[in-house]
Amino acid sequence: MKKIMKAASLGLAGVMAMGTAITGTTQEAYADKVELTLMIQSPVDPWQEELGNMVKEKFPEYDLTLKTWDEGTAEQTIKTAYAADQAIDVVGYWPTYMKKFEGTGIPMDLTKYLEEDEAWKASFGESALEVGTTDEGILAVPVNTSYPLFQINKSIFEEAGIEIPDEMSWDEFTEICAKIKESGKTPLSVQSDWAAWFVRNGLMQCWKDDAELDSFIAGEISFKDERVVKAIENVADLYNNDYVYPGGKEAVTTSADDALSAFVNGDVAIYCNVNGNSANAADKVGDKFEIGVVSWPGMAENDEMNHLLGSAFGYMVMSNTKYPEEAVEVLKYITGDEVQQMVADKGGIVVNQNVTSDDVNYQLYSKDADKIYPDEIINLSSEIFDNIVYNQPSNYLYNGEAAIDELETLREAAIAK
Amino acid sequence: MNTKTKTRLKMPYIILCIIIIACLAVYIFPLIFSVVTSLKSSEEFYESIWALPKEFLYSNYIEAFQIGKIGAYMINSIIISAVSLVSIQVFALLAAYALSRLKIPHVEAFLLVLLLLQVLPTESVIIPLYIIVSKLHLLSVPYLATILGYVGWSLPGTIIILKNYFDTVPIDLLEAARIDGSSEFQTMTKIILPLMKAPMVTCLIMNFTYVWGELMWAQVTTLLTDKGVTITVGLLNFQGQYGTNWPLLTAAIVTVIVPLLIIFVALQKYFVAGLTAGGVKG
C-alpha cells in the first residue's frame, strides 16, 4: 500500500509541476525575443568551442540555443524536425550532398541573400558556391573544402628503395604498391567508408575531356561503357592483389580505427585520409616516423583530367525557420572573415578567400584544392549516391558484373524521371 | 539444512562454479575493456588496442565530465528515468492485474496485439509521435515529451511480463479476498504485490536500462532546446566527423554505467530465493 501511495503522490506532484511549467512557458511565448537554434558545432573540431562563444558574444540580443552537430544523426534530425514543422535555423551540412534533400523543400534558397551582399558572395571565391547549388537554388554555403590525399610512411618507402613522388599516375601508383608488397609491408590502408574515393575519382578521371565527363555526370553515358568498367576494375585490382590492409577483398570492411592503427604502427606504407583529418593522424603517429603527403593518384592519360572529388562542409538554413533574416545574419557571421580566420588559426582548412595562414601544414593540406571538380555522377540520384558512396567497391568485388548492371538500372531510372 | 552444506563440496557443484566463472570472464570483458581504454591516451590506444595503459590517465574522466557536460545532463537523465519508471510500474501493474484476473474478454488476442505493437522499429514511430507532441505544444515543457515516449514504448513489454507472473498466483487466494469484501485495488496491493517483488524489480531494471541508454528519442525531443538533455545525447560530444575520441568516450560511458550497476547491485536483495515461496501455504 505504501508503495502505491508513494507512487500516486509522486505522480500527482509531477502533474502539478508540469501544470505550472506549461502556464509558465505560455507566458514566455509573448516575449519578442528572436529565438534561434544553431547546430553548428561539430565535436572534436578544435575550434568548435570558440565558435560558440563568438556567436553568443556577437548576438546578445538573440535567444540562442546551441546544439551539438552529430554526423550520424544529422540527416535524420533535420528531416524529422521538418516533418513536424520545427526548424533548426542554421544547421551544418555538406553543400556537396544537397541532393539528399531534393524534392523535400527543406533547405532555404540563399540566392537572393548572396546577390544582395556582394562582399559576402565574393568571399567564397569563384567556384566554391557551385557545390551547394542545385536546380532549386543555392541551398548551402561551404566553409571548408575536404579532399582525399595519401599520408605516407617515409621510412617504409626509404627501406624499400622507392623514391617519394609528389604526384603519381595510376600505373606509377600500382608499381609502388607492388614494390612495397615485395619488401614485406602492406601498401595501403583505407577505412570501409572511404574506399569509395578510389571509385569516385576513377569515374572522373577516365574521360578524355571535361565535356565527356559532364555528359557522364548528366547520366548520358552508360555504366557499361568500357572506360567506366576499366576504372572500377582498376580499383578492384588493388584488393585482388592484396595491396589493401589486411589483404583480400575482405579489406573493404576495415574499420576506421583499424586502418589508422595499422598506419600508426608502421604496418602500412600509405594511409588514405581526408585533408582535414591529416593533422589529427599526424598527431597520433607522433615521433614514430616521418610522414609525407602525396596527392591522390590519377588514372587519366591527360593530366588535366586528373580531377579530384571534393566535399565541403558548410551550413544551410532550414526553410521553415521563423526568422529567416536573422538566421542569414548569423550565417553571414560564421562564414565571415573574423570567424573563419579563427578557424584557420586553429588548424581548419577554410574556403573563405580573405583568410590567410602562415602555417606550413595549412599549405600542405590545401594544395590540391583547385583540382576539385564541382559535380559527380553520385549526384544524379540518391540511390546512385548510396550505391557508389557506401557500397563500392565492395559491390563489384563481391558481385562482379551484377554490380555494374545494378548501377546501369539505377542510371536509367534516374534519367527517366 | 544439513544436506545442503554437504552438497556444496561435491564435484559437480565445483565444476559448475568453474564453468560459470569462465563465462563471467567473457561477459565482463567489455566492461574491463572500457575501463582499460578510458585510462589510456589517444596515441596509446591506436598503438595497441588490447594493451594495458602505461599510466593511469584519471584526467580523462575529468575531461570527459566537462566535455560531455555530464554533471548537468546526469540530473536530467535521473529525473526522466525516475518519473518514467514510476509511471511505467504503476500503469503496467494496474493493466497486468486487470488482464490476469479481472475477467477481461479475449485476453490472448489482446496480448498478441500488445506484442505486435513492439515490432515496428522505433525509428518509424519517432516521426509521427514527434509530430503529435509538437502539435500538442508539449515540447515546450521540459522532460514531458521524452517521458511520454519512454512510458508508452515500455508499457506493452512490461504489461506482458507482469501479467505472466501474476498468472502464477492461485485464483483461490483472490476469490477468498473477494468474498471477504476486499476491493480489487486492495486485493492487488495487499495480496499480489508482496508476492511480486522479484518480477517488479526485474521489470524495473530492464526499463531502467532502456531509458538510461536511449538516444534517438531523447535527441529529437530536445532538438530545439537546452533543457532536459540526457547524458546519452551528451555522449555524442565525443564523436567527431573523423573518428571518435575513444579514451574520453569510454571514460564518459563508465561514468554513465556506474549508477546503473550500483542500483542493480543494491536491488539484488530482492532476488534471494525463498522470499516469495511459502505464500501459498495454509
Add this chain to the structure above:
Amino acid sequence: MDRKVKKKGVNRKIVLAGFLFMLPAFLIILVTIIIPLLWNIYLSFCEWKGGGTPSFVGLANYIQSFTTKGTRDAIAHSLFIGIISTLVSVFLGVGFALALYRIKGKLSGAARVIFYSPSMIPMTVLGLLFTFIFAASDKGLLNAVLAAMGLESLKHAWLSDRNTVLWVIAFIQGWRSSGTIMMLSYTAMLNIPSSLFESAELEGCGFIKKSRYIILPLIKQTVRLALSMTLVWAFKTYDLVWTMTQGGPANLSMTAPIMMIKTGFSYNQYGYAAAIGIICTVLIGLCIIFGRSVLKGENYEY
C-alpha cells in the same frame, strides 16, 4: 474445488474495475504506439517525401517490396538474425539462470550483475570492441586466438565473409540479450515454492533431475513468453548491425530496420519505408502465432 460464487453484480463490478485499471496504460499506448502505427499503415499506401502532403498510390509500395531483391534479402536477414539470436539468448539465459539458482550466495549475485551488464553498455563501445575481436587481420582477437591454438585454418574474415557475417551478428545479439532472459527465467524460478521440492529431496534427487522435472516445466510459460519477446527485439536489431558493418559489405548484412531508415531518410521514400515496416510486423506476427501453437503447454499455478 468450490466454483466461484456466480453473482452477476460482482462479476460486472470486476469487469468494470478491469477496464478502469487498464485505462491509463491504454491511453498512453494509444497515443505513443497505436496512432503512430495507424499513421504508418496509412503512409504505406502513399508516397511521401517528408514535406508537403502524402499522395495515395495504393499497393505500389507493397508490390515494390516483394519484387525488389534487396528488400526481400533485408527482411530475410532480419528473420535469420531474429531466430538464431533468440535461440542463443534463450539457451544461454535459461542455462545461466539454472546454474545461478543452484549456486546461490554471493557468487550468484555477482554473476547476475555481470551476465546482465552487456545490455547496459552503449552500442558504440560494443561495436568498437567487436570490430576488433572479429577483424579479418591478424590483429583481430579471435583470429589471433585461433592461430595461437594452432587452428589457423579456422581463421576467417568474420565480418566480410558471406557465410559468417550473419552468424556472427546473430551470436553477438544473442549474447547481448541473454542477460535479460536470464533475469526473467531466474525470477520465475524464485516464484516456485520450496514445498514443491520437498518430495524430490526426500527421494534424494540431484539438481539435474530437479531441473528436468520440476523447474523447467514450471517456468515453461515464462520461457515461452521470453521467446516471443526476444524474437521481436532481435528482429529489430539495428544499432548492432549498423555499428559493425553498416549493412555491408555489398548488402550482405543488410537488415530490415536499416533498409527502412535508408529508404526513408536517405531516399526520401517514407511510404516505401512504412510498407516494409508493416510487412515486417505481419511476418513477426505469423512467426509468433506459429511458435506459440508449437510450444503449447499448460499454465501452472502454484
